C-alpha cells in the first residue's frame with residue numbers, strides 16, 4: 001500500500017470525533033449479534049478517542065500521562081491485539097484486520113460513503129469469506145476501524161493479528177450466551193438464608209478459574225479483595241484481588257469495570273457514582289440515562305446475581321483535571 005493511500009484514508013478517519021463515533025455505533029448496535037453488543041460498547045469505553053488524542057497530540061506524552069493520573073497500560077498501540085480478547089468476534093480478528101486493510105487500499109477516495117456503511121461493507125465481506133453471520137463480525141469490525149483511527153495504519157498492519165493469549169474456543173455465539181445465562185445454584189446456606197446467598201463473578205470469560213464469589217448485596221470491590229490469589233504479577237494495580245482498587249470510596253477511579261453480562265443484577269447507578277464516572281471520563285454519552293450502565297465503579301456496585309466483568313488495563317482521570 002502506498003503512503004498516499006494510507007494518508008488519505010487516515011485523514012478521512014481522523015475527521016470523526018467522539019460524537020460522530022457515538023452516532024455510528026448507535027446505528028450499528030441493533031445489527032450486532034447479542035453476544036458482542038455489550039462487548040463492543042465496552043471496548044469503545046475502554047479505548048476512548050480522547051485518551052489517544054491527548055497522548056498523540058502532546059509534545060510531552062509522559063507529562064500528559066502524569067497530569068491525567070494515568071496508571072496501568074494505557075497505550076492501545078502496545079496491546080492492540082490483546083485489547084479485543086473479550087469480544088466473541090476476536091476469533092475473526094485476523095480476517096477483519098485483513099479486510100479493513102484491503103478496504104483502505106481500494107478506497108483511495110473515501111469521502112462520500114459514511115463510516116457506518118464502510119463498516120457494514122467490510123463486515124459483509126468478512127462474513128461471506130469465512131462464512132459466519134455478518135452480525136457476529138460487525139462489532140469487531142467497528143472496533144477495527146476505531147483502532148485503525150487511533151493507532152494508524154503502520155501499527156494496525158504490523159500487530160500480530162491474533163489475540164496473544166486467547167485459548168481456542170470453538171463455541172457458537174448461542175452457546176456462549178447460554179453459559180452466561182446459567183445462574184449458579186445456591187448452596188444449602190443460600191437456600192436456608194437468602195441473605196447468605198453467594199453469586200459468581202467472572203472477571204475473564206476466556207480463562208478458567210477467573211471467578212470469585214460475592215455475597216448477596218456485597219460490593220464487587222470488597223468481594224474481589226477477598227480473593228487472595230496473587231494478581232500483582234499480571235498487573236501491579238491489582239494489589240488485592242483481580243480488580244484494581246485503592247480508595248473504595250469512588251475517589252481514585254482504579255476499580256472501573258465493563259459489565260459484559262448481568263448489568264441489571266448490580267445495584268442501580270447512583271447520582272454520586274454517575275458524577276464520579278463523568279469525573280474520571282469513563283461515562284459514555286449514550287449510557288447517560290441508563291440505570292444500569294455497562295461501565296461501573298466496582299466499589300459502588302452491589303451484586304445481586306452472577307455477573308461477567310471485563311477489567312480494563314488502565315485507569316486515570318480524563319475529564320476531571322484542570
Ligand code: FES
Nearest residue numbers: 248250252253299
Ligand atoms: S476503589 Fe477507588 S474509585 Fe473504587
